Amino acid sequence: MTTFKEQLQKDIDVFMNLDEFAETHTVNGKECTAILEGLTTKEQFIQLRESKINFDGISGETFILHVAVSALDEVPKEGLAIEVDGETYVVSSSATEIGMATITMERDVVP
Structure with a gap:
């Protein structure tokens, strides 16, 4: 019989x-298996609407x-830098649950 930890x-x-x-992906110089997802259009709209700072052109x-x-x-903490696939982001939140880390990260883009 497998233990609970083994099943997790x-x-x-x-x-x-x-x-599947x-x-x-390469995370902080280390190759690992991960799922990287962007925000949906709805999530982007909500985030933009709730943003307190708005700069033209950024x-x-x-x-x-x-x-x-x-x-x-x-697991990087909020406010620290994280590099994913050669791009640098700032961690806006991170959480761990049952052996998985979920890291939300942001970066500014100047057109």
């Missing part, structure tokens, strides 16, 4: 399956990274 690891392995949802991008905690050297 199997579930993470299914979610992080390269044939996940892709290989826009931002927000991405959410789902990765197994075991794949990272450490």
